[in-house]
Amino acid sequence: MHLSDNLTAPAAAPVSDWIRRAPKAVLHDHLDGGLRPATIVELARECGYTALPTEDPAELAVWFRDAADSGSLERYLETFAHTCAVMQTREALTRVAAECAEDLAADGVVYAEVRYAPEQHLEGGLTLDEVVEAVNDGFREGERRSGGRITVRTLLTGMRHTDRSLEIARLTVAHRDNGVAGFDIAGGEIGNPPARHLPAFQHLKRENCHFTIHAGEAVGAESIHEAVQVCGTERIGHGVRITDDIAEDGTLGRLASYVRDNRIALEVCPTSNLQTGAAKDYATHPIDELRRLGFRITLNTDNRLVSGTTMSEEFQHVADAFGYGPEVFEEFTVAALEAAFLPLPERRRLIDEVVRPGYAAL
Ligand SMILES: O=c1[nH]cnc2c1ncn2[C@H]1C[C@H](O)[C@@H](CO)O1
Numbered sequence: 001m002h003l004s005d006n007l008t009a010p011a012a013a014p015v016s017d018w019i020r021r022a023p024k025a026v027l028h029d030h031l032d033g034g035l036r037p038a039t040i041v042e043l044a045r046e047c048g049y050t051a052l053p054t055e056d057p058a059e060l061a062v063w064f065r066d067a068a069d070s071g072s073l074e075r076y077l078e079t080f081a082h083t084c085a086v087m088q089t090r091e092a093l094t095r096v097a098a099e100c101a102e103d104l105a106a107d108g109v110v111y112a113e114v115r116y117a118p119e120q121h122l123e124g125g126l127t128l129d130e131v132v133e134a135v136n137d138g139f140r141e142g143e144r145r146s147g148g149r150i151t152v153r154t155l156l157t158g159m160r161h162t163d164r165s166l167e168i169a170r171l172t173v174a175h176r177d178n179g180v181a182g183f184d185i186a187g188g189e190i191g192n193p194p195a196r197h198l199p200a201f202q203h204l205k206r207e208n209c210h211f212t213i214h215a216g217e218a219v220g221a222e223s224i225h226e227a228v229q230v231c232g233t234e235r236i237g238h239g240v241r242i243t244d245d246i247a248e249d250g251t252l253g254r255l256a257s258y259v260r261d262n263r264i265a266l267e268v269c270p271t272s273n274l275q276t277g278a279a280k281d282y283a284t285h286p287i288d289e290l291r292r293l294g295f296r297i298t299l300n301t302d303n304r305l306v307s308g309t310t311m312s313e314e315f316q317h318v319a320d321a322f323g324y325g326p327e328v329f330e331e332f333t334v335a336a337l338e339a340a341f342l343p344l345p346e347r348r349r350l351i352d353e354v355v356r357p358g359y360a361a362l
C-alpha cells in the first residue's frame, strides 16, 4: 500500500483574504516544529539521516500532522525526533531559522518569538553557544530577506525531562542582548512539574530575565498553579486547563482569578490542543469562554509543521467557530505585543505604527 492511502489529515483550510493580510504576532511557535517539509528531505539527504517515514515532501507534511493527531502530548512529541535529527549543524540551523522567518513574514506575521531547545542540537558537535549563534544568524538573514517586515526574537527552551534547565537559563542570560528574549520549559508535562526546574527560574528572576512555562496542556490547574505561584511565570504556554478552576456558571476560582486579574497572558494554540487532547474541537475550545471572561488571550501556532497550520489558519479556525471579525484579531495581536518579551518602546512602536494601521486598512 502506498503511504498516502492511509493518511487522513485534511488539506489546508481556505483562508479569507483579510485574514492573510491582517498583521499578526506569534509568541508560541517552535523552530523544530515548523520546518518546511522539502527542507527536511534535503537536510536528511545531506546528513545521511535515513529514518524519515517518506522522502516525498507533500506526504511528509501529512505524515507529521497525522502522527501528531493521537490525542496524547507524548505521542505528539515523538514526531520531533525527525526534525531534530536534521538540525545538528550550523548550516542546517541557520537555514531552518531563515526559512522560518520568511514563512512567518509571508503569512503576515510582524512579530514572532520562536522557541527551541539548544540541548537538542548538540549531536553534530556544536556547543550550546554555537547553536544559539547559528539560529540567530538565520533569523537575521530571514528578517533581511523579508525586507524588514518581521521582527523575530527567540526563547531558549529547557526540556522538562532533562536536567539542563539551569544551564539553558544561563545561556539565555548570556545571549539576551543578541536576539534572545527569554526562556521556556517544554516537553512531556505529566511527571515533570515545573518546580523541578526552580533553580533555573530563580536564576532568571535574579537576572531580571523573561520566561514563560508550558503548563495546563496535559495536566490541569495544579500545573498552572505551580508555574504561576511557585515558579513565577510571566506567561503560560497553552494554559487552557485553567478551565478546571472555572465553574459551569463562569465563577472563577482563586487561581483563575489571579491569572485573569494579573493579566497573565495565555499562549493559546487551538489546533495543537485538538491533536494532544487538551480540547475536543474548535467549536468547544475554551478560547472563547476565556476571552469573554476577560483573560489576556494570544493566539498561536505551536508547531506549524506538526500541527499542519499557520497563523492565518488558526485565525480562520476560530473565526469560523466563534464568528470573530477583525476587531477580535486586532485584540489578540495587541495582547500578544503587550505580553511580548520586548522592551516597552519597541512593543508600542509595533502596536502604534504597524498593527493599528494594518487593521485600520483592512
Ligand atoms: O505543545 C507542546 N508542549 C510541550 N512541549 C512541546 C510542545 N510543542 C513542542 N514541544 C517540545 C518539542 C520540541 O522538541 C521542544 C523544543 O522546541 O518543545
Ligand SMILES: [Zn+2]
Residues within 6 Å of the ligand: 028, 030, 186, 214, 237, 302
Ligand atoms: Zn509549545
